[in-house]
Amino acid sequence: MAAGLNDIEAIPHLDKAGKEGYREFLTAEKHRAFAIAPGGAWTWNGGGSSAESVAEDTQQTCEFDNGQTCMIYALDDRVVFDSQTWAGLWGPYLDRTQASRAAVGLKRGERFYDLSFRSADGHPMQLSDLQGKVVVLHFWGSWCLPCRREMPEMQQLHRALGRSSDIQMVMLQVREDFATARKWTRQQHLKLPLYDSGVSKKANDTLNLAAGKTIHDRYIAEMFPTTYILDKHGIVVFSNIGPISRWSEYLPLLRDVAARSGK
Known part of the structure; x- marks a missing residue:
């Protein structure tokens, strides 16, 4: 109705x-x-x-x-x-040729920076490894009150995605080490797709790039939390600075990106 x-x-x-x-x-x-x-x-x-x-x-x-x-x-x-x-409002999506020519950046239609990080079990990864999947890239910290308030919504989104083979959530901690971030989620009984950004202490304000350089975390995220949605070519289709309420309402858009991007 x-x-x-x-x-x-x-x-x-x-x-x-x-x-x-x-x-x-x-x-x-x-x-x-x-x-x-x-x-x-x-x-x-x-x-x-x-x-x-x-x-x-x-x-x-x-x-x-x-x-x-x-x-x-x-x-x-x-x-x-x-x-x-x-x-379908996040489309139209870039085809393979258009995506290969896209500038690197944070704006819609640009290729997101190729970050280097580790899986929860310590396996080295880079963002480009996930091309072929839609990526929900989320920057957060357990010290950040708005981030903490958003976590139940992120948990619901993760559950709703279930075993989706072409939508991947990547949650990277900032301004704290991975052990601290993971400990907090466990205390809250949250099961989330956490990845280790490589940040080892509060004073560390940079993130690693696959090419060996670093990028300032506040360049990528003016405030925390910040989320980017990347299509299957790694192109930014959506970004949001600050927490999002009712993440479940984004499922139709995420599924549209999964169905129609990456051609």
């Missing part, structure tokens, strides 16, 4: 501020439109000359302000949200 216009909790990825914005939208004069994007971005406009023009203006504003594809959730008194279109 489709969500009702007043069912704010049904709107995917919307945080407290977004919900307040939606309440304002509901009281605005017609014509009005409310746009959303994966990750919680939102915009609304009211008082338009027509439903078509306000929808177009709102979508364009949302995409200009947030740098990603948006879609109209509600228009005047109707919910027009299309869950199938929503699931």
Whole structure:
């Protein structure tokens, strides 16, 4: 059954501020439109000359302000949200040739830095080893209160993914050693895909690159936690600075990346 216009909790990825914005939208004069994007971005406009023009203006504003594809959730008194279109908003994905030419960086459409790290049992790895899989790359620390609060959501996502062969979560600790991070998760009875970033103490603020160099952790993550979603070619399709609530709502998008990227 489709969500009702007043069912704010049904709107995917919307945080407290977004919900307040939606309440304002509901009281605005017609014509009005409310746009959303994966990750919680939102915009609304009211008082338009027509439903078509306000929808177009709102979508364009949302995409200009947030740098990603948006879609109209509600228009005047109707919910027009299309869950199938929503699931594909991280696309279109780069093909093999396009991906090979992509610049290295952190922005959408760029190839993420080839980090060097170790598996939980100490096996040396690098991020490029995981090409062919969608990667949920998560930077966190047990000392970080927002990170700790997000962990139950990460646990639910991990369980929901189950034995998925083409979506891999990689959780790398920052500003603490691996033993400390793992000890905390065990104390909380969390079973998560932890990997050793190579950080050995609190004062260590760099991460290792496969080429032998290092990169500052605050360059990759302005704050912790920070998450990147990489497609099967290692290309950034989504990033989020800070904790995410309701990670389960990202499953349709993750599965779309798994199904359609890597060609």
